[in-house]
Amino acid sequence: MSQATLAIRRISGHPGPAPGEDVERDELVCKLVDTTTCIGCKACEVACLEWNGYTFTDTVFDNSYQTMPETTWNYWNLIKFNEHEREDGSITLLMRKDQCMHCADPGCLAACPADGAIVQYTNGIVDFQQENCIGCGYCVSGCPFDIPKFNPETKKMFKCTLCVDRVSEGLEPACIKSCPTGCLHFGTKEDMKDLAETRAKQLRENYGIEKAGVYDPAGVNGTGVIYVLHDVTNPEAYGGLPKNPHVPWVVRFWKGPAKWIGNFAMLGGILGVTLHYLRFGPKEVDAEKGENGGQP
Amino acid sequence: MSTSRVVSSRPADVRRGRILRYTLDERLNHWFAALTYIYCLITGLSFWSPYLYWLAALVGGGPTARFWHPWFGLAFTVSVFLMYWMWDRDMRITEADRRWSKAMEHYIKNEDDQLPPEGRFNYGQKLFFWLMFYGIIVLLISGIGLWFVESIPWSLRWLRYLAVAIHVGAALATIGGFIIHVYMGTAMVRGGFTSIIRGEVSAAWARTHHRLWYEQVTKGTPSEK
Numbered sequence: 438m439s440q441a442t443l444a445i446r447r448i449s450g451h452p453g454p455a456p457g458e459d460v461e462r463d464e465l466v467c468k469l470v471d472t473t474t475c476i477g478c479k480a481c482e483v484a485c486l487e488w489n490g491y492t493f494t495d496t497v498f499d500n501s502y503q504t505m506p507e508t509t510w511n512y513w514n515l516i517k518f519n520e521h522e523r524e525d526g527s528i529t530l531l532m533r534k535d536q537c538m539h540c541a542d543p544g545c546l547a548a549c550p551a552d553g554a555i556v557q558y559t560n561g562i563v564d565f566q567q568e569n570c571i572g573c574g575y576c577v578s579g580c581p582f583d584i585p586k587f588n589p590e591t592k593k594m595f596k597c598t599l600c601v602d603r604v605s606e607g608l609e610p611a612c613i614k615s616c617p618t619g620c621l622h623f624g625t626k627e628d629m630k631d632l633a634e635t636r637a638k639q640l641r642e643n644y645g646i647e648k649a650g651v652y653d654p655a656g657v658n659g660t661g662v663i664y665v666l667h668d669v670t671n672p673e674a675y676g677g678l679p680k681n682p683h684v685p686w687v688v689r690f691w692k693g694p695a696k697w698i699g700n701f702a703m704l705g706g707i708l709g710v711t712l713h714y715l716r717f718g719p720k721e722v723d724a725e726k727g728e729n730g731g732q733p
Numbered sequence: 734m735s736t737s738r739v740v741s742s743r744p745a746d747v748r749r750g751r752i753l754r755y756t757l758d759e760r761l762n763h764w765f766a767a768l769t770y771i772y773c774l775i776t777g778l779s780f781w782s783p784y785l786y787w788l789a790a791l792v793g794g795g796p797t798a799r800f801w802h803p804w805f806g807l808a809f810t811v812s813v814f815l816m817y818w819m820w821d822r823d824m825r826i827t828e829a830d831r832r833w834s835k836a837m838e839h840y841i842k843n844e845d846d847q848l849p850p851e852g853r854f855n856y857g858q859k860l861f862f863w864l865m866f867y868g869i870i871v872l873l874i875s876g877i878g879l880w881f882v883e884s885i886p887w888s889l890r891w892l893r894y895l896a897v898a899i900h901v902g903a904a905l906a907t908i909g910g911f912i913i914h915v916y917m918g919t920a921m922v923r924g925g926f927t928s929i930i931r932g933e934v935s936a937a938w939a940r941t942h943h944r945l946w947y948e949q950v951t952k953g954t955p956s957e958k
Contacts, residue, residue, distance in 0.1 A: 452783040550780040551795050571795035573780060574882040578893045587883055592796060677887070687894035691901060696782060699905050706909050710916035717843045721923045722938045 443605050447557035449549030457559045465541075465561040465626035466604055468613065469633050470534045471665040472675065473640060473649070474620035477502060477516050477532040484615035485514035485536075488600065508535060510586035513597040514612055517676025531667070533675040534612070534621070537584045537597035539563045539661025544684035545596075547692055548579025554594075561626065561661045562601050567593040581657060581682035599661060629663060636665050656683035750936045752950060754928045762815050763929055769809035770911070776802040777904055803880045806872065813869045820862065823853045829945060830856040850944035857917075861910050868907040875900035 444457040482504060486492065491512065496505040502518045519531040543563045546555040554569040555576065565576075565585070572592035576585040585594045600610035608614075609623040622632060633651040640649035650669025653659050664678070672678035755763070776798040779789035789798040832849040833840075834856045839847040854862070878885060878896030885892045918925045924938045939947035 450783045450786060452786070550783070550786065552783060552786055569795075571780075571789075571799040573799050574879065575780075575897075577882045578879075578897055583887045583890070592800065685890075685894050687898050691897055695901060699901070700782065702905060703908055703912070706912040710912060710920075713841070714916070714920055717841070719921055719923050720843055720845060720942075722935065722941045 443558040443560060443562070443601070445556045446559045447543070447546055448553050449546045449555035450552045452552070455556075466599070466661060467561070467624065467626040467629040468539075468599065468610065468662045469622040469624075469629040469665070470662065471620040471622070471633070471636055472531065472533050473636075473646075473665055473667055474618050475516070475532045475534065476618055476620075477518060477530070478617060479504065479516055480615040480617060481534055481612035481621065482512070482514050482516065484611040485597075486512070488603070488611035489513070489598075502530075508584065508586060508596075510588040510595040513537070513595070519674060519676050521674050531675050533664065533678065535676060536612075536662065537563065537599070538582050538657075538682075539597075539599055540581075540682075541658035541660065542684060544579035544581055544657070544688060545576035545585055546579075547684055548575040548688050550575060558601070560604070562599045562604065563661070564598050564601050565594055565596060567591070567595070570594050579684060579688045581679055581684065626659070626661070633663055633665050637669075640665070640667070652678065654679075654682050656681050751933045752936055752939045752947070753932055754934045754939070755932045757932065759819055760929060760932055762812055762819065766809060766812035766816065769805045769812060770907075772805040773802060773809060774908065774911070776805075781901070781904075803876060806876055810869050810873050813865055816862070817866055820854075824859050824862045826856070826859060827852065830859060845941060851942070851946070852949075853943055853946040855943065861914050864910045865907060868903050868910070871899060871903040872907070875903065 445455055446457040448455045494509075494511065499506060501520075502516075504515060505512065508515045514534065514536045517533045517535045519533075521529050521531045523529055539562055541561065543555070543557060546557060546563060549555045550573060551569050551571045553566055554571065555563065555565055557563045570593045572587060572594060574585075574587055574594070576594055577583075577587070584596050586596065587594055600608070600612075603610060613621045613623040622629060624632075630651070630653065633653075637649045637651050640646040646667050648668040648670050650666060652664040652666050652669060652672055664672075664675075666672060666675065668674065672680055772792065775788050775792060778785045779787070779795070779798055780802075786795070789795045792798050792801070829849065829851055833851050836848050837856065839845065840855075840857070875896040878892060879900055882893055882896070885896075918929065922942070924934055928934045928938075936947070936951070939950075
């Protein structure tokens with residue numbers, strides 16, 4: 438959304454290096470979502486809409502507290518409510534704030550064919566630049582979290598920006614600012630990781646929640662949004678948070694080896710017919726010999 | 734081949750040494766297919782590689798290319814199905830094709846005098862036709878998947894990945910056929926290019942390249958010796 442004044446580390450569909458390639462800024466930014474203290478108030482959903490200038494639209498009621506089934510192009514932040522049966526048979530409500538995870542290794546960016554439609558800033562934020570987006574939807578196939586959404590009217594893709602416009606001005610994201618329980622935190626990746634591990638340890642040691650842990654999936658080299666979960670061994674229970682997310686191997690192959698194989702095959706084809714022409718030349722039917730069928 | 738459906742040259746044309754090879758309908762459809770395929774080729778290649786993204790600028794930029802690519806793909810599909818309707822019977826692989834395919838090396842080396850006679854289309858042309866026919870079916874199905882990717886539920890996301898892989902693979906296969914087709918139609922087989930524009934070939938050309946077809950369409954027509 439915002440060009441901001443941030444250095445760029447990765448650029449989608451770009452035939453060459455990015456200006457900030459391989460640059461690690463000292464501080465990667467990170468959101469920490471502590472699902473154990475979330476009360477499902479949805480203040481973050483409202484704050485997100487408000488800051489980003491969207492209004493509520495019609496939604497679907499499906500016998501749950503959840504505002505709508507999935508995030509949409511103009512609803513980037515959604516608390517997912519999941520009834521969960523504990524081992525002792527009692528029921529609990531698992532609530533997880535769902536949004537773009539801002540992967541360190543973003544699959545959307547890898548899949549994107551449009552130069553500069555998706556960028557990753559050196560602070561780790563993955564951001565869509567709608568003026569460069571062509572609306573092809575490849576990012577949908579690349580994302581391991583099913584986040585990018587298509588606006589059929591403008592034919593552009595949208596998702597959470599991690600409030601890059603606020604962050605680049607030294608403010609925290611809107612969702613963080615609105616959280617009444619303090620289950621949302623914002624800071625450097627290092628600090629958030631520390632805080633999350635401390636909280637998980639506290640849950641394990643002081644509350645007897647043995648499987649409490651931090652969700653920061655290694656398959657995408659870690660994310661810019663990390664979770665404290667009651668049961669880190671079963672993230673799927675939290676509205677389908679994938680256990681081991683990674684950029685789909687088809688996307689990797691398509692954007693890697695397939696590109697080389699395809700390009701060489703196409704060049705080989707052109708080279709092949711050129712060589713054929715130089716070696717054997719055209720088939721000409723001699724008009725003078727037309728009477729006997731052009732045969733020698 | 735007694736099944737050849739469309740082409741019948743007027744005896745007068747045959748006597749002056751010209752034979753109708755493609756009717757106006759066939760020519761129009763061929764060039765409609767060419768136009769729509771080339772549009773999809775240019776736009777598709779621009780999405781294929783960042784180093785070819787500039788191709789999108791030729792047709793109005795990335796978003797425009799993305800908008801029209803599926804529609805032109807649909808138009809090309811219609812065109813290929815029309816071709817199927819026109820040429821299905823002419824394109825079936827025959828005994829003559831099997832004989833010819835065994836001698837294909839001679840065709841490649843321009844030793845045409847050592848080739849067995851062929852009908853209206855030779856084995857290579859038929860292969861290209863069926864490549865494009867099955868290619869477009871695969872491209873259509875996978876293309877619809879890419880077009881409405883968000884409509885494929887997350888639980889069936891393997892379909893999203895499959896659509897990408899298949900669309901790319903099928904496109905590359907048709908590009909291979911297309912390169913050979915354009916080369917043969919323009920540079921290699923002289924007379925072929927004018928035949929798909931004006932529709933006519935010389936009697937000598939027909940005798941040389943498609944002898945069985947020549948004999949069929951000139952049956953009963955005394956040639957002017």
